[in-house]
Amino acid sequence: MIGLAAIEDARTRIAEHILSTPLVGSPTLSKICGVTVKLKLEHHQATGSFKLRGATNALLRLTKAERERGIVAASTGNHGRALSHAARMLGSRATICMSGLVPENKIAEVRRLGADVRIIGRSQDEAQKEVERLVNEDGLVMLPPFDHPDIVAGQGTIGLEIVEALPDVATVLVPLSGGGLAAGVAAAVKAMRPHAKVVGLTMERGAAMKASLDAGRPVLVEEFPSLADSLGGGIGLDNKVTFTMCQALLDDVVLLSEGEIAAGIRHAYEHEQEILEGAGAVGIAALLSGKIPPLSGPAALVLSGRNIDMKVHRNVVNGLANPFEQEN
Structure with a gap:
């Protein structure tokens, strides 16, 4: 709690x-x-x-070393946009994994903010699997959209x-x-x-x-x-x-x-x-x-x-x- x-x-x-x-x-x-x-x-x-509130708070709570490793998250669009904005502001890099159900306008905005965008599957659960792979294989820091x-x-x-x-x-x-x-x-x-x-x-x-x-x-x-x-x-x-x-x-x-x-x-x-x-x-x-x-x-x-x-x-x-x- x-x-x-x-x-x-x-x-x-x-x-x-x-x-x-x-x-x-x-x-x-x-x-x-x-x-x-x-x-x-x-x-x-x-x-x-x-979403900008939570994303900014979470990024500011990371150490400088963690921010330098890069962050990753699954998103239905708005969390990814907020993380991408905050990451650029704080000198980190963001990778955002989204499903094929996310509207194109939201995907485009995340890309515009400089994030690496991955479109995976037809559900956020499938996109989350890619997040976990990037954490395990590339050492990125996961900042989930809510939990x-x-x-x-x-x-x-x-x-x-x-x-x-x-x-x-x-x-x-x-x-x-x-x-x-x-x-x-x-x-x-x-x-x-x-x-x-x-x-x-x-x-x-x-x-x-x-x-x-x-x-x-x-x-x-x-x-x-x-x-x-x-x-x-x-x-x-x-x-x-x-x-x-x-x-x-x-x-x-x-x-x-x-x-x-x-x-x-x-x-x-x-x-x-x-x-x-x-x-x-x-x-x-x-x-x-x-x-x-x-x-x-x-x-x-x-x-x-x-x-x-x-x-x-x-x-x-x-x-x-x-x-x-x-x-x-």
């Missing part, structure tokens, strides 16, 4: 390298829900997602900022994939405001953490294309950090259809003037869908990322057929 002290230390460590993002009110969602609803604009980070205490602590700094900006927050809605974001935010929020609820949000198909929580242990799931591509991937059968934390700290997990995620993206654009990828829009989607019980007090939604293919975004905003929804 990652505690408040580690998260506070991470905030001090990364302060000069990341943006302390705004928490802004949403008049439209507040009216719909009958309580104050605020949006945590993590998609405004330099790399377009919250690492320094990654979790970095993401937890979002929770600190939410509670400080909204001290009476009653509910926090957070995207859920491997659990680094959800675990970190929940640890910070629960430590500072124990009675607040933290709800994880993910897509209906291929939701590895939800399946694992239901089974009471980490399990493998099949991955599917989704508008919320950043939420894909397994949690690792040998998960050491995030499964236990999510099991202990999350009050609920809500699954969203592709159509509901698309509605969240459209609302963000039309009513909040924000461009979000599917994973970043799941908080809005959950409120619009009616799948969240009536809110008892102020709510905060983590808008986790903006790195969507703009052709896909235009199609969604224009209400064109959702190819992922057709596969259900």
Whole structure:
């Protein structure tokens, strides 16, 4: 379990390298829900997602010798982009292993930042096997996308900022994939405001953490294309950090259809003037869908990322057929 002290230390460590993002009110969602609803604009980070916090904290925690060996990670895109950005900033080199399900726009951005990109298989689990090979054969240092205490602590700094900006927050809605974001935010929020609820949000198909929580242990799931591509991937059968934390700290997990995620993206654009990828829009989607019980007090939604293919975004905003929804 990652505690408040580690998260506070991470905030001090990364302060000069990341943006302390705004928490802004949403008049439209507040009216719909009958309580104050605020949006945590993590998609405004330099790399377009919250991942920069954990990646920067983890890299800064390495020794100079470890950074010189080079770092490696599996990624669905945003972690790889964040690691590549942080590695270039700190004089290290990054190798990012991604599956064939990762959108081309995310792959291109990782390459643009100077990382060595490896496209492996059709799942993050397959990409992880290449990571392990590079660690064993080439001596690279692995910094995984979520199941690492320094990654979790970095993401937890979002929770600190939410509670400080909204001290009476009653509910926090957070995207859920491997659990680094959800675990970190929940640890910070629960430590500072124990009675607040933290709800994880993910897509209906291929939701590895939800399946694992239901089974009471980490399990493998099949991955599917989704508008919320950043939420894909397994949690690792040998998960050491995030499964236990999510099991202990999350009050609920809500699954969203592709159509509901698309509605969240459209609302963000039309009513909040924000461009979000599917994973970043799941908080809005959950409120619009009616799948969240009536809110008892102020709510905060983590808008986790903006790195969507703009052709896909235009199609969604224009209400064109959702190819992922057709596969259900």
